Amino acid sequence: MHIQLFNTDSEYTKSLGKAVRAAVENHIDGRPTEKTLHQIIVQSAGAYPVDVLATLNSLGISYQEDHWAYRANTLSKSESELAVPPSLFADPHPADYDWRFDSATVLNLTDRLMAEAKGGKIALFGTKTVFPPLIELGADVTLFNKSKAILDDLRSAGYTAGLVECDLALPLPAYSNSYSVVLADPPWYLDYYQAFLRRTAELLRVGGIMYLSVLPELTRPGAKAERMVLLEEAAAVGMVLVNQVAGSVSYETPGFEQQSLNAYGLYCQNWRRGDLWVFEKQQESNEGLVEPVTIDEPIWVEYRVGRKRIKVKPGNPVDMTPFSYRAADPSGTILTQVSRRSPFRKDIDVWSSDNYAYTVTGICVLHECFRQLEANHSIPQIVSTLVSQGLIHHKEQADLIALLDELTQ
Numbered sequence: 001m002h003i004q005l006f007n008t009d010s011e012y013t014k015s016l017g018k019a020v021r022a023a024v025e026n027h028i029d030g031r032p033t034e035k036t037l038h039q040i041i042v043q044s045a046g047a048y049p050v051d052v053l054a055t056l057n058s059l060g061i062s063y064q065e066d067h068w069a070y071r072a073n074t075l076s077k078s079e080s081e082l083a084v085p086p087s088l089f090a091d092p093h094p095a096d097y098d099w100r101f102d103s104a105t106v107l108n109l110t111d112r113l114m115a116e117a118k119g120g121k122i123a124l125f126g127t128k129t130v131f132p133p134l135i136e137l138g139a140d141v142t143l144f145n146k147s148k149a150i151l152d153d154l155r156s157a158g159y160t161a162g163l164v165e166c167d168l169a170l171p172l173p174a175y176s177n178s179y180s181v182v183l184a185d186p187p188w189y190l191d192y193y194q195a196f197l198r199r200t201a202e203l204l205r206v207g208g209i210m211y212l213s214v215l216p217e218l219t220r221p222g223a224k225a226e227r228m229v230l231l232e233e234a235a236a237v238g239m240v241l242v243n244q245v246a247g248s249v250s251y252e253t254p255g256f257e258q259q260s261l262n263a264y265g266l267y268c269q270n271w272r273r274g275d276l277w278v279f280e281k282q283q284e285s286n287e288g289l290v291e292p293v294t295i296d297e298p299i300w301v302e303y304r305v306g307r308k309r310i311k312v313k314p315g316n317p318v319d320m321t322p323f324s325y326r327a328a329d330p331s332g333t334i335l336t337q338v339s340r341r342s343p344f345r346k347d348i349d350v351w352s353s354d355n356y357a358y359t360v361t362g363i364c365v366l367h368e369c370f371r372q373l374e375a376n377h378s379i380p381q382i383v384s385t386l387v388s389q390g391l392i393h394h395k396e397q398a399d400l401i402a403l404l405d406e407l408t409q
């Protein structure tokens with residue numbers, strides 16, 4: 001397969017070429033490197049595996065293949081399913097940018113937070129995977145998260161206290177100056193970083209510590225400059241960088257990203273790393289803390305079918321357009337780029353956690369279907385009820401069944 005770069009900015013391509021050459025140190029032209037594809041990807045400063053592979057190809061460097069970065073067709077589905085340990089959370093969804101820490105990182109962060117807090121209060125911003133182990137150790141911990149579904153997963157597993165459903169773009173005066181430590185992992189975009197930094201400045205007491213996962217320099221063109229802006233944003237709210245450990249935060253590759261990589265013949269388990277930046281709140285600041293941060297994301301209604309999460313755009317009840325659907329990404333039903341920069345993201349009306357993404361007309365009928373699926377009705381039952389109620393025509397039936405099958409398979 002011919003692999004094309006996702007990120008074609010010329011400065012970026014040059015930097016990536018440098019990073020890839022450094023990763024295959026001591027490589028002799030014409031000979032394969034000793035390094036595996038997975039090792040090279042992990043050492044390429046956050047560059048997307050598709051870009052690393054395209055760069056290796058263009059530099060004529062061949063590499064060792066291992067089970068961490070197999071071509072998709074060398075790994076059976078049952079093996080790839082086994083690679084992911086069962087979790088108390090339902091599947092991560094790309095609309096939530098839900099990249100979860102791997103188990104070693106969860107343990108490492110838990111130890112750091114316990115040692116730093118010394119019995120003081122710990123706030124987790126979006127970092128739900130660290131919540132259960134901290135509770136087990138008796139920590140005084142609060143999870144602040146926007147996703148009701150994630151908090152419900154924790155409640156179903158028996159965790160009831162310390163869960164706050166909130167949008168961190170908005171002030172939280174009830175909690176100000178009361179935490180010793182914050183662990184934050186926002187989606188890796190400046191508006192989210194700004195919101196999570198402001199909330200940290202609001203909630204931490206002076207002298208408190210924030211651990212923040214930061215996008216590595218080659219995550220995308222512009223990432224290096226974004227890291228500088230982030231430092232300025234932190235300084236503006238009284239937070240000073242006191243330490244950083246490059247690449248020390250490791251992530252599980254979520255199913256939705258696996259699907260996108262598979263479309264390029266890559267398997268690539270757990271390749272993503274974040275840099276851990278440690279900030280100290282050195283002074284009180286009121287700058288911008290009462291102003292909401294504007295984060296431009298669509299509104300979704302979320303449904304759950306088994307372990308899958310399905311997000312659907314809200315419908316307009318007076319819209320009588322007949323039901324129809326098409327893939328949102330012209331290259332197929334799986335969205336090939338999971339980044340916020342994908343030009344097809346805005347066209348998505350229904351999106352599953354395993355990254356099937358469609359544009360839909362007559363969307364109200366889909367909401368009805370998912371409400372009934374959540375109530376354990378079968379797809380044929382649901383569709384025949386809709387036909388008998390006159391909510392869809394006979395000729396729309398087959399399409400509706402095909403879409404529901406794809407989204408819930």
Ligand SMILES: C[S@@+](CC[C@H](N)C(=O)[O-])C[C@H]1O[C@@H](n2cnc3c(N)ncnc32)[C@H](O)[C@@H]1O
Binds near residue numbers: 096126147185188
């Ligand atoms: C990149 S994920 C971090 C997941 C983390 N690595 C873990 O292992 O739990 C970002 C998290 O922030 C949450 N989030 C996104 N926007 C938010 C907002 N405005 N307010 C609060 N939480 C938000 C998402 O629900 C998601 O759980």
